[in-house]
Amino acid sequence: MTAAASARSTPVFGAVHLGYVVIQTERFPAWRRFGSDAIGLHVDELDRDAMRFRMDDRACRFLLRRGPAEDLVAAGWQVDDHETFDEILSRVTGRGVPVSEGSAEECALRGVERLWRFPGPKGISTEIFTRAVTTPAPLRMLNSAFVTGAAGMGHLAITTKHPEQLRGYYDTVFDARITDFIDENVSGLTLKIRFLRVNERHHSIAVANVNGIAVDPVRTSIQHMNIQVETLDDLLASFERVTRLGFAMAWSVGQHTNDRELSYYCVTPSGFELEVGWNPVVITPELESTWDPSTYQGISVWGHTPVGETVVTKMAQFRRALRSLREREAVVAGLGGEAR
Ligand SMILES: [Fe+2]
Known part of the structure; x- marks a missing residue:
């Protein structure tokens, strides 16, 4: 703290x-x-x-x-x-x-x-x-269940030119704690990701930036959001449906180094990605009491292979990153952790 x-x-x-x-x-x-x-x-x-x-x-x-x-x-x-x-x-x-x-x-x-x-x-x-409306209307879903409850409905991953400002915002507003960090090498640059938790979910917010350069390669406010399915069958069956119905896959199934979640990433109709995950580490009260943030090298233990990445998509992302050098990113003055 x-x-x-x-x-x-x-x-x-x-x-x-x-x-x-x-x-x-x-x-x-x-x-x-x-x-x-x-x-x-x-x-x-x-x-x-x-x-x-x-x-x-x-x-x-x-x-x-x-x-x-x-x-x-x-x-x-x-x-x-x-x-x-x-x-x-x-x-x-x-x-x-x-x-x-x-x-x-x-x-x-x-x-x-x-x-x-x-x-x-x-x-x-x-x-x-504070209070949500529930409904007795039966759920018509293709998955057995989603994990929500105390962990919330998932997480948001945000790319930014101002990582300390974002971290400060969620600390100031929600007392967000740092769970851990990942450093990932992308074309000779280091992508730094900070994982922030506000409850037992390993992270409710992930903040990513390119070390040393104020660029943001992503058009949308979030790079991805994550939801968690109840069973491995749910994960694999939904992966198959996304592929069969022709929606773009970004990363195929793999496992993350830090929260050990199995997941895949697909592209939503609005352009940001949706990560569907299963079985991430839960930070129980016992783990919480002694948690010490560590830094992992690389995002994945295995898998998460990029799908459909071409020279054209890479170039488009590079152009977008260059444009972001000149753009101002919306920050919330006053809630940026100015106390730190
Ligand atoms: Fe994620």
């Missing part, structure tokens, strides 16, 4: 869980097919401009809204109790960052009773809520 965190009145670590995401897209038919037929999520089509995916008894885990961004635009974080909720809001407002309450319509779409929102890194709105 940092000195700044220990000085806070109410610790919030462990009481925060990724609850839902909001995606803005024009590609509803593709997302419907991707979400339900390939990944195996439950789909509810609300109207022409709103579609939801369910993974469990929650009314909403993914909200898709019509719009031009083709990106993940908001992350909804569930907070366990009102004391924690007030603590987070006071940290944000106390640093001069504006907070606004979501409208009744926004809450209904996201399946929460009430929500408050404030700016987040890379234009991803942070939304916090």
Whole structure:
């Protein structure tokens, strides 16, 4: 724990869980097919401009809204109790960052009773809520189950030119702790990844940057998001469906060095990637009490072979990285861990 965190009145670590995401897209038919037929999520089509995916008894885990961004635009974080909720809001407002309450319509779409929102890194709105709407309606899914609960619905991986700012943001707002680091060599450059946890999930946020150069090779706010299936059969069957239905695979099945999760990465209709994973390390209270961050060399123990990577896609990524040198990345002044 940092000195700044220990000085806070109410610790919030462990009481925060990724609850839902909001995606803005024009590609509803593709997302419907991707979400339900390939990944195996439950789909509810609300109207022409709103579609939801369910993974469990929650009314909403993914909200898709019509719009031009083709990106993940908001992350909804569930907070366990009102004391924690007030603590987070006071940290944000106390640093001069504006907070606004979501409208009744926004809450209904996201399946929460009430929500408050404030700016987040890379234009991803942070939304916090305490109570989610559940539904008795049966799940029509191709997977046996997804792992959510105390670990939240998965994780977000973000590429950035300002890794310390992002790390500081999630520390300031959610008391995020560093789980570990990965250094990966990419074409002679070192990609540094910081894995941050806010509960028993090994990481709810991963922050990646190219060491020594302020470039961001990714167009979207996140490089990927991760969801976790219950069984190995779920993982392999969904991998087969994604491939058979013709959706782009980014990395085939492999195992990560740090959280030991088995996973594959496919490309969503909006362009960012979805990692479907199984069986990552859980940081139990016993592990938590003695956890010491280490640094791993390389992302994978085995597998995660790039699929369909060509000279053309490599060049496009290189051009995008060069362009990012001139672009300003949205940072949240005041919540960047200025105390560290
Ligand atoms: Fe991941």
